[in-house]
Amino acid sequence: MSIVSVEHVSKDYMLGKTVVPALRDVSLAVGKGEFLSIAGPSGSGKTTLLNLVGCVDTPTAGRVIVAGQDTARLSERALTELRLRTIGFIFQSFNLVSVLSVFQNVEFPLLLQGGQTRKERAERVLALLDAVGIAEHARHRPSELSGGQRQRVAIARALVTRPALVLADEPTANLDSETGGNIIDLMKEMNRRDGTTFIFSTHDPKVMAHASALVRIEDGRIASREDLDAARLAGGR
Amino acid sequence: MIGVDLMIAGRNLARHTRRNLFLGGALAAVTALLVLLGALTAGMESAMMQSATTLMTGHVNVGGFFKITSGSAAPLVSQYPRVLETVRARVPEVDYVTVRGRGWAKAVSEHVSMDLVLAGVDVAHEPTFRKVLHVVEGDLEALSQPGTVLLFEGQAERLKVKVNDVLTLSAPTARGVNNTADVRVAAIARNVGLLSAFSAFIQADTLRQLYGLSPATTGAIHLYLRDPKDAPRVAARLRTALAEAGYRVMEPEAQPYWMKLMQTVPSEDWTGQKLDVTTADDEMGQFKQFILALRVVTGLLVVILMVVVVIGILNTLAIAIRERTREIGALRAIGMQRRKVLWLFVLETALLGLLGTGAGVAVALAVAGAVNAAGIALPEAVQVFLAQERLRFLLDPGAIATDALVLAAVAVLAAVFPARRAARLKPVTAMHHVG
Numbered sequence: 001m002s003i004v005s006v007e008h009v010s011k012d013y014m015l016g017k018t019v020v021p022a023l024r025d026v027s028l029a030v031g032k033g034e035f036l037s038i039a040g041p042s043g044s045g046k047t048t049l050l051n052l053v054g055c056v057d058t059p060t061a062g063r064v065i066v067a068g069q070d071t072a073r074l075s076e077r078a079l080t081e082l083r084l085r086t087i088g089f090i091f092q093s094f095n096l097v098s099v100l101s102v103f104q105n106v107e108f109p110l111l112l113q114g115g116q117t118r119k120e121r122a123e124r125v126l127a128l129l130d131a132v133g134i135a136e137h138a139r140h141r142p143s144e145l146s147g148g149q150r151q152r153v154a155i156a157r158a159l160v161t162r163p164a165l166v167l168a169d170e171p172t173a174n175l176d177s178e179t180g181g182n183i184i185d186l187m188k189e190m191n192r193r194d195g196t197t198f199i200f201s202t203h204d205p206k207v208m209a210h211a212s213a214l215v216r217i218e219d220g221r222i223a224s225r226e227d228l229d230a231a232r233l234a235g236g237r
Numbered sequence: 238m239i240g241v242d243l244m245i246a247g248r249n250l251a252r253h254t255r256r257n258l259f260l261g262g263a264l265a266a267v268t269a270l271l272v273l274l275g276a277l278t279a280g281m282e283s284a285m286m287q288s289a290t291t292l293m294t295g296h297v298n299v300g301g302f303f304k305i306t307s308g309s310a311a312p313l314v315s316q317y318p319r320v321l322e323t324v325r326a327r328v329p330e331v332d333y334v335t336v337r338g339r340g341w342a343k344a345v346s347e348h349v350s351m352d353l354v355l356a357g358v359d360v361a362h363e364p365t366f367r368k369v370l371h372v373v374e375g376d377l378e379a380l381s382q383p384g385t386v387l388l389f390e391g392q393a394e395r396l397k398v399k400v401n402d403v404l405t406l407s408a409p410t411a412r413g414v415n416n417t418a419d420v421r422v423a424a425i426a427r428n429v430g431l432l433s434a435f436s437a438f439i440q441a442d443t444l445r446q447l448y449g450l451s452p453a454t455t456g457a458i459h460l461y462l463r464d465p466k467d468a469p470r471v472a473a474r475l476r477t478a479l480a481e482a483g484y485r486v487m488e489p490e491a492q493p494y495w496m497k498l499m500q501t502v503p504s505e506d507w508t509g510q511k512l513d514v515t516t517a518d519d520e521m522g523q524f525k526q527f528i529l530a531l532r533v534v535t536g537l538l539v540v541i542l543m544v545v546v547v548i549g550i551l552n553t554l555a556i557a558i559r560e561r562t563r564e565i566g567a568l569r570a571i572g573m574q575r576r577k578v579l580w581l582f583v584l585e586t587a588l589l590g591l592l593g594t595g596a597g598v599a600v601a602l603a604v605a606g607a608v609n610a611a612g613i614a615l616p617e618a619v620q621v622f623l624a625q626e627r628l629r630f631l632l633d634p635g636a637i638a639t640d641a642l643v644l645a646a647v648a649v650l651a652a653v654f655p656a657r658r659a660a661r662l663k664p665v666t667a668m669h670h671v672g
């Protein structure tokens with residue numbers, strides 16, 4: 001049973017009067033617990049694909065099914081609910097709320113969900129801050145942190161609602177390679193620990209190497225899909 | 238959640254201190270102006286109505302006109318004790334009643350002359366007279382003696398008379414001949430604005446003698462009610478009651494009696510006695526219109542200034558939304574509903590609105606308090622115009638709260654449109670917008 005199913009999806013952008021095809025007849029199934037990397041040259045359609053899977057954009061043709069729900073049939077409100085409860089986002093440029101502290105940023109999705117006591121929220125937030133190694137900065141504002149630290153906060157924010165699916169569009173692009181490596185390790189650890197499905201895009205071969213599966217996109221089409229875990233096993237590692 | 242919302246709104250405001258200080262300051266200035274102008278108008282109105290309802294009119298008056306020929310008119314109620322009986326029987330709301338003679342005469346001193354509207358009073362039966370009049374020279378009690386008159390300072394100055402000086406009054410009687418009477422100045426009172434410009438008080442019987450009237454004749458019966466708000470109801474009831482008692486009663490018309498005397502009544506085709514029941518608002522109609530005009534001007538001024546503030550709010554929010562596009566997109570992506578985005582921007586403006594109007598009210602209260610305490614005397618010309626001697630703000634908490642809340646509400650309404658645009662931002666912008 002796959003958590004994401006993209007079926008014959010095309011996406012055209014209008015640039016003035018010219019049609020820019022960003023995705024052409026893309027089909028992709030992502031299973032629960034995968035740690036999937038999307039790779040491809042700039043402009044190949046990685047962000048577009050993630051946006052469609054993340055229900056923040058709608059396809060021109062085809063179906064996107066997330067957690068068993070056909071997204072085309074959902075209202076704007078229901079899509080927002082789906083994002084809130086099922087999907088976690090990690091952005092390339094972190095996108096934290098600048099006027100809230102690290103703690104409050106991570107707590108925010110729980111407040112949007114509602115239904116938890118202050119104590120329950122605090123426990124969960126602190127546990128996650130601890131897991132991503134940023135607990136001592138809980139009271140700081142994002143502007144007081146380094147890029148790597150901010151991305152850790154963003155990961156904690158994406159995971160705090162225990163989503164089934166986490167989407168990350170080039171999460172390491174704004175970080176140096178060592179910090180980027182640490183962030184990927186952290187995501188991988190969360191993937192292993194909770195079985196959360198991760199889909200992330202990247203240009204960086206070192207980052208791709210951590211993935212359980214690698215999907216290559218070229219010119220809006222899926223060029224290949226490799227099962228890296230299987231390859232690793234076959235290679236005797 | 239509301240706590241976090243408030244925190245976000247407050248901190249976003251604080252993030253752009255300069256432009257929000259400017260906007261909040263403008264809002265504060267408009268609020269302060271509105272509150273101060275309102276308090277000034279209310280101060281004038283209250284000062285005027287307070288002295289007027291003692292000196293010029295009751296809450297309800299039963300006056301009347303007597304016409305010997307259809308082309309003439311005198312402001313008289315003949316056989317007033319019988320009218321008074323009906324009044325007392327039918328108006329249980331009454332606190333006390335006074336009886337006033339009405340007249341108009343030329344006052345001649347050794348040096349000059351001037352026209353005076355005369356009210357014939359029986360000081361012994363005027364319970365609030367001494368509260369409203371500040372006698373600066375002479376004695377109010379002396380006005381109970383025949384042949385005496387009370388002038389206001391301005392009149393005394395113009396006529397160049399002092400207490401115990403004698404004036405000659407010359408008045409046209411109902412029969413068309415001029416009567417004269419010599420009267421002694423019993424007291425001189427401090428000016429009470431517009432009223433003191435033209436009206437003076439004379440002992441009631443002396444006024445009757447001047448016009449050659451019987452003791453059962455007077456100008457008007459003033460009714461003072463326990464609650465002045467009852468006036469229109471009481472007036473309506475009295476009209477019916479007096480008509481039932483066999484009197485001819487005039488149709489209600491919101492004009493002071495002397496306007497009717499000069500303009501409408503002499504051209505009406507009837508003779509004999511008619512009664513006219515009026516309220517304080519009728520008698521003070523022109524003053525009320527002046528106050529109304531003042532309020533309209535104030536309102537227009539505030540509306541114009543508010544338009545400027547609203548444009549400022551629209552601009553500021555447009556900038557804030559552009560600056561925060563990516564943040565809004567990210568929040569929408571992680572599951573914030575559109576309504577919530579709208580709410581956050583509206584809350585931010587509401588906070589600014591309440592802080593701004595609150596500051597404005599505080600400034601206005603401080604200014605009004607200081608001015609009232611200082612007791613700044615107005616120049617004479619302005620005194621007549623504003624109907625008061627000192628600049629005085631009357632602060633009504635209800636009116637002030639309404640002013641502040643209305644202005645804050647306008648600010649919030651102005652915020653709704655740009656905030657709706659923010660709420661419609663697509664969450665995709667979080668990824669695409671490079672800022």
Ligand SMILES: Nc1ncnc2c1ncn2[C@@H]1O[C@H](COP(=O)(O)OP(=O)(O)OP(=O)(O)O)[C@@H](O)[C@H]1O
Nearest residue numbers: 013014015020022041042043044045046047048049
């Ligand atoms: N909003 C848009 N309007 C018009 N064209 C767009 C828009 N977004 C993307 N495109 C176009 O769609 C194609 C795919 O873009 P996309 O952003 O998905 O590529 P990408 O693989 O994420 O590239 P990068 O690695 O540079 O992030 C590109 O040709 C791009 O120019």
Ligand SMILES: [Mg+2]
Nearest residue numbers: 046047048169
């Ligand atoms: Mg991209």
